[in-house]
Amino acid sequence: MSGRAIFNKPLTRIIPALLVMLGLAFILSLAVGSSSAGLSDLLALSGGASSTAGGIILELRLPRALMALFAGIALASGGCVYQALLRNPLAEPYILGVSGGAAVGAIFGALVGLHSRPATVAMSFVFAMLAMIFVMRVARRRNYFLDSNILILAGVVLNTLFSALIVLFLSLIRDPQSQTVFFWLMGDLSSVTLAEAMAVAFPVLSVSAVLCLYGFRLNLIHLGEDAAKQAGITVEKDKWILFALASLAAALTVSFTGIIGFVGLLVPHAARRLFGADNRRLIPTAALCGGAFLLFCDTLARVVASPVELPTGVITAAFGVPFFLILLWRERNAP
Amino acid sequence: MRLEARNLKFSYGAETPIINGVDMLLEPGSMAALLGPNGSGKSTLLRLLCGLLTPSNGEILIDGRNLATINARERALCIASVFPGIYRQAAYTVRELAMMGRAAHMPFWGASSKDDEKQVDFALEATGMRPLEKRLISELSSGEMQRAQIAMALAQDAPIIMLDEPTAFLDLKHQMEILTLLRDLNREHGRSILCVSHDLNLLSKFFKLLFIMKSGKIHTQGRVCDVLTTQTMLDVFGVEVAIEKDNAGLVRIDVMVK
Numbered sequence: 001m002s003g004r005a006i007f008n009k010p011l012t013r014i015i016p017a018l019l020v021m022l023g024l025a026f027i028l029s030l031a032v033g034s035s036s037a038g039l040s041d042l043l044a045l046s047g048g049a050s051s052t053a054g055g056i057i058l059e060l061r062l063p064r065a066l067m068a069l070f071a072g073i074a075l076a077s078g079g080c081v082y083q084a085l086l087r088n089p090l091a092e093p094y095i096l097g098v099s100g101g102a103a104v105g106a107i108f109g110a111l112v113g114l115h116s117r118p119a120t121v122a123m124s125f126v127f128a129m130l131a132m133i134f135v136m137r138v139a140r141r142r143n144y145f146l147d148s149n150i151l152i153l154a155g156v157v158l159n160t161l162f163s164a165l166i167v168l169f170l171s172l173i174r175d176p177q178s179q180t181v182f183f184w185l186m187g188d189l190s191s192v193t194l195a196e197a198m199a200v201a202f203p204v205l206s207v208s209a210v211l212c213l214y215g216f217r218l219n220l221i222h223l224g225e226d227a228a229k230q231a232g233i234t235v236e237k238d239k240w241i242l243f244a245l246a247s248l249a250a251a252l253t254v255s256f257t258g259i260i261g262f263v264g265l266l267v268p269h270a271a272r273r274l275f276g277a278d279n280r281r282l283i284p285t286a287a288l289c290g291g292a293f294l295l296f297c298d299t300l301a302r303v304v305a306s307p308v309e310l311p312t313g314v315i316t317a318a319f320g321v322p323f324f325l326i327l328l329w330r331e332r333n334a335p
Numbered sequence: 336m337r338l339e340a341r342n343l344k345f346s347y348g349a350e351t352p353i354i355n356g357v358d359m360l361l362e363p364g365s366m367a368a369l370l371g372p373n374g375s376g377k378s379t380l381l382r383l384l385c386g387l388l389t390p391s392n393g394e395i396l397i398d399g400r401n402l403a404t405i406n407a408r409e410r411a412l413c414i415a416s417v418f419p420g421i422y423r424q425a426a427y428t429v430r431e432l433a434m435m436g437r438a439a440h441m442p443f444w445g446a447s448s449k450d451d452e453k454q455v456d457f458a459l460e461a462t463g464m465r466p467l468e469k470r471l472i473s474e475l476s477s478g479e480m481q482r483a484q485i486a487m488a489l490a491q492d493a494p495i496i497m498l499d500e501p502t503a504f505l506d507l508k509h510q511m512e513i514l515t516l517l518r519d520l521n522r523e524h525g526r527s528i529l530c531v532s533h534d535l536n537l538l539s540k541f542f543k544l545l546f547i548m549k550s551g552k553i554h555t556q557g558r559v560c561d562v563l564t565t566q567t568m569l570d571v572f573g574v575e576v577a578i579e580k581d582n583a584g585l586v587r588i589d590v591m592v593k
């Protein structure tokens with residue numbers, strides 16, 4: 001998993017390049033879809049003209065693209081944090097069961113009559129944290145190192161439980177208005193409204209920004225708790241803040257998009273390889289790459305089986321699962 | 336800085352105490368080693384003294400201030416420590432590692448100033464790690480990793496540096512390198528050094544002050560040539576040794592094999 005960074009340029013050079021990439025992914029996502037609305041319509045729209053195609057872009061594709069962008073940012077920055085805190089290259093909100101917990105929380109909230117968005121996110125967050133704490137407790141060995149294998153196994157078992165609970169709760173709700181099992185289990189951006197996309201923008205961007213600021217402290221905690229503590233870091237406090245923020249990022253996205261897996265695994269690994277392991281660099285770069293990656297996956301989800309639109313999680317899994325297996329293979333052969 | 340421990344006790348939960356009433360004094364500029372058989376509590380005492388563990392009884396005073404009442408950042412400005420157990424798979428470079436030692440000097444988000452860079456340059460230079468600064472810590476040998484960690488502690492710029500068996504698993508040449516480095520840090524840069532170690536012969540050549548522990552207590556303390564006696568070795572380690580002392584105060588210890 002280690003290796004020297006390919007791009008050693010300072011962040012002031014890398015970030016603008018990533019923003020350009022993100023912009024292109026965003027434009028692509030607006031210009032491509034199962035309907036015929038394309039780049040020319042997008043250009044006409046930016047010129048102020050209104051048309052049916054323009055309507056499709058504004059009402060269907062724009063909210064979706066924005067949500068993909070924010071969810072990608074949240075999941076990727078969260079993934080960086082989990083991998084460093086747990087010292088486990090396979091850690092990721094989906095694999096750990098945190099995303100599953102968030103989904104169960106959101107549905108459970110609906111089941112007990114909590115329908116407002118903040119309440120849903122809050123329930124989602126509480127369950128995500130519970131899942132996190134459970135997995136950590138199970139994997140904790142006598143010293144404060146976590147057993148990698150047990151950590152992942154506990155996540156697998158939790159995910160099975162959560163899938164069952166999702167199906168159970170949804171069949172209890174029986175509300176035709178509520179999201180489908182598909183939505184929750186595979187992640188779907190098709191039903192997102194502009195209002196929802198705008199509602200997550202501020203919380204997601206602020207959580208990610210705070211995580212960026214914690215990058216240096218995260219480096220130290222990643223290195224070892226003794227080393228971090230002796231260097232003057234308040235390890236226990238910072239760890240909980242970081243776990244809470246990463247879980248909040250997952251809860252924010254999951255309660256709007258369902259469970260989209262592997263973004264938090266794939267993107268941080270790629271970014272680490274490209275820009276280095278220093279979390280001060282990694283979190284912001286991974287966040288931007290995450291946004292671009294999810295935009296790209298969502299675009300694919302809309303066009304590969306056109307006119308059928310696939311759940312976005314299918315595409316991220318198609319990339320993520322082989323990647324996970326490669327990492328697992330390398331872990332197995334690690335000294 | 337002057338470090339003083341008074342009636343220090345420590346136990347994990349209700350178990351029998353690991354540290355059972357330690358009093359010790361480390362004057363500024365000391366070059367001291369902590370010695371004792373396995374399980375005598377050396378590492379635990381070191382962890383208490385540098386604030387990684389909180390004593391269940393007694394207090395540690397640093398220039399008269401209670402270590403328990405000062406915050407993590409201030410403590411890091413007084414004491415730097417080197418412990419095993421760094422996660423080597425983390426893909427940080429040697430320079431990034433040394434820079435992490437500057438945490439207590441940096442703002443929250445870890446932006447390095449010119450001063451931080453200068454101190455890291457100095458630490459890498461002093462430990463001979465400058466040529467390897469771009470290496471990943473996962474690629475270092477044990478000896479290089481030990482030096483990299485000492486560079487991190489040195490970058491921290493604390494007057495006291497504590498080390499837990501910095502020469503463990505190293506061959507003789509690398510042991511000499513590390514101990515010479517520690518001696519230079521003490522002599523030329525005025526750092527107090529407190530080091531847990533096992534090799535009696537090497538210790539006696541590099542350290543001036545010895546604390547010998549047995550069952551959670553300081554059994555004997557004092558200057559190397561006064562403390563290392565056949566009687567102490569028999570009492571603490573239960574081995575018979577022959578000790579030669581020359582005029583320069585150097586001590587040579589030989590184990591008697593029957």
